[in-house]
Amino acid sequence: MNHDEATRLMASEKYLLDELSPEESEAFEEHLFACHQCSMDVRAGSLFLEHCKVELAAPAADAAPDRKEDTGSGWFSWLKPAFAIPAFALLLLLVGYQNLIIYPALRTAVAQNRAPRILPAATLVRGVTRGAPAPAVIVRPGEPFLLPLEIPTESTFSAYAIELRGPSGAVVWSLKASSEDVKNTLTLQSPGVQEAGQYNIVVTGLDSQGNKLTEVGQYPIKLQFAEGGKS
């Protein structure tokens, strides 16, 4: 399918409306992935419909009052000086707070996420002998760290649940890895923690329904805070 044909057939609309046959869909997709105009068109249409769902799902009452005439006691009563001056002062304070405190902090966080940096990483060893020291890694409070993890694969498991348990044994975070993922060494990026101490990565095999079957291994790790951090 070429662009003229796609335009003439209204292929973008038909694609979004699921009106193309499987063969037509495939032919259009071949064109779509290579044509920037059709790609923009379909993406814009898809986004429009997604937003429409949100908008149309909202109760009608949300939109209706906007169209009401001003009777003096409705929306425009907010413009009376008695309300407007304190309201605008409050708004200014809020805008100032957002611009001076919240946005710079968020921008810094986003910039930090995008900048390359060196993260501490732990070497995990499965089933450290009781009494033997767990591998230690020095981190800063709240700073992410890397956990290269090698999971022994077993064909009986469809997927694996990986949990980080804190010093109290409580689950700090968990995620799921497919059997395909674990064929290679996984490198997990853990969100930073606020408490130093003995942590444990616990890996459990899952069946195809996501039910936990048996524990595959435990990888203890000692998180120590760098000087100047809490410990």
Added chain:
Amino acid sequence: MQFHAFDKDYLEKLKSGEFRTQEHFVSYFSELIRLKLSKRMHSTAEVEDARQETFARVFTALRKEDGIREPERLGAFVNSVCNNVLMEHYRSSSQETTSDDEDGEANIPDPAVSVIDVIVEREMQRKVRHVLDGMEEKDRRIIKEIFLDERDKDVVCRELGVDREYLRVLLHRAKKSFKSEYLKKMAKQTMKR
């Protein structure tokens, strides 16, 4: 129209793992891949897994010595990789009993949402509201019943006395009105980068 040309320079940056180019590439094809997959898969978890698998394979292939060399074939290549992922999914689904598990978690989280993204989203929502407000009540009802309530299109058309052609034209017009806002969004995201 805001757009990075898929030229030799773009392909080289992509192969070398340049972050912004990769980010643009993923953002550009994600929606197309999601749409394609969601027409053929049952759960959002399956779609998300297959989307990630498609990108993983594309990036692996790109980094190979004998990987893709013609930038103009990039889109077709992504589509063919996605087709392969789908084929494998069909094969494995026919071997295993299907699971209706909807709560599977994606392994790779989406990038953090920035303040600018939130503002852009609000602007787009406002534009959609504006487009919907400009429609006749009947047209709004058609959109709602078909896309939100997911009712049968033929039944909705019959009840409201319109045909399928009317539906396409309605979507075409609405999309056209919204597209300017969408292009602004793309431009803002580019400036942000």
